[in-house]
Amino acid sequence: MNKHRSGFILGYHGCDEAVAEAIFAGTPMRASEKDYDWLGPGAYFWEGDADRAAEWAAERVKIGRYAKGAVVGAVIELGNCLDLTIRSHLELLADAYRSLESGLAKAGKPIPENKEAVRGGAADKPLRYLDCAVIKHLHENIEADAQETRAKGGVPIFEPFDTVRGLFHEGGQLYPGGGFYTHTHAQIAVRSFSSIRGFFRPR
Numbered sequence: 001m002n003k004h005r006s007g008f009i010l011g012y013h014g015c016d017e018a019v020a021e022a023i024f025a026g027t028p029m030r031a032s033e034k035d036y037d038w039l040g041p042g043a044y045f046w047e048g049d050a051d052r053a054a055e056w057a058a059e060r061v062k063i064g065r066y067a068k069g070a071v072v073g074a075v076i077e078l079g080n081c082l083d084l085t086i087r088s089h090l091e092l093l094a095d096a097y098r099s100l101e102s103g104l105a106k107a108g109k110p111i112p113e114n115k116e117a118v119r120g121g122a123a124d125k126p127l128r129y130l131d132c133a134v135i136k137h138l139h140e141n142i143e144a145d146a147q148e149t150r151a152k153g154g155v156p157i158f159e160p161f162d163t164v165r166g167l168f169h170e171g172g173q174l175y176p177g178g179g180f181y182t183h184t185h186a187q188i189a190v191r192s193f194s195s196i197r198g199f200f201r202p203r
Contacts, residue, residue, distance in 0.1 A: 011045025011188050012202060013072040014057035020070035023199055031191070036115075036127040039084075039164040040135035042189030043196070045074060047165070050202040052185055073200040076188060079162035082138070096138035103137075135164065139191075162192035 013029075023029055029043045037044075046053045050071055057069030083089050104111050112129035139161065146156035171183030190196055 007078065008197070009076050009078060009188065010048055011074045011076045011190075012048075012050040012053035013043070013045050013074065014053035014055075014060075015070055015072060016057070016060075016066040017068040017070040020072050023072050024201065028193065029190075029196070032189075035112075035132055036129050037132050037189070038126075038128045038168070039166050039187060039189035040132050040139065040191075042164060042191045043193070045076065045188045045190065047186035047188050049185060052183075071202050073202040075197045075200070076163065076190060077195050077197055078165065078188075079192065079195050080159055082135075082161040082164045084164070084166040093134060093138060096141065097134045099141065100134055100137040160191075162190070162195045164189040164191065 015023075031041050031043050033041050046056070050073065053071045054069060057066060057071065060066040061069045082092070084093065101111055112133045114125040114130045115127040117126045142156075142158045143160045146159055149156040165186065165188050167184075167186050169181045169184050171181045174180040174182055
C-alpha cells in the first residue's frame with residue numbers, strides 16, 4: 001500500500017499564553033496522552049483555522065483552566081499520515097477495531113465506549129475512549145509488525161505513522177435542513193515531532 005503524503009499544512013494549537021511563549025522560546029511541545037483523545041496520542045492542531053484554536057483556548061479561560069488564551073501556529077509536514085478521510089485508511093482502522101475487540105474478548109475485558117462530557121458541549125460524545133483505543137491499537141500493531149519485519153531483513157508493508165488527520169462534524173446545523181455544522185473542523189495529531197518544521201505567531 002502506498003504511503004499517503006500530502007505535503008505541508010498550517011496547523012494552529014490553542015493553549016495557555018505561558019505554554020505558547022515557552023514553545024516560541026524553544027521548549028518542545030508535549031504530546032497529549034489522554035485516554036479520550038480523538039485521534040490518539042500526539043500534539044494537536046486545528047488544520048488551517050487559527051480562529052477555532054483561539055476559540056478553544058478562550059473556552060478554557062472561561063472554565064479556569066488557562067490564565068490567558070493563546071495560539072501557536074505551526075508548519076507541519078504530514079509525512080506518513082494516517083488520513084481518516086481516505087477509504088483505505090478507514091479500512092485499516094476498521095481492521096484495528098476488530099483486532100482490539102477480539103483481543104479484549106479473549107482477555108475477558110470490555111471494549112471502551114465513547115461517552116458524553118459531564119459538562120456537556122457541542123460534540124457528539126466528545127470523550128472518545130473507543131476511538132482513542134482503536135487508533136492506539138493500530139499504531140501498536142503497525143510498529144510491532146514493522147520492527148519484526150525489519151529484524152528479519154524485510155521491508156514493512158506499513159511504516160509507523162508520523163501524523164493522524166481526521167475530519168469531524170461537530171456542533172449544530174449551520175442552517176435548518178442543511179448538511180453543514182457550526183463546528184466542523186479538520187484536526188491533526190502529530191506523533192513524530194520532526195514533522196513540525198517550524199512555529200510562528202499568527203496575526
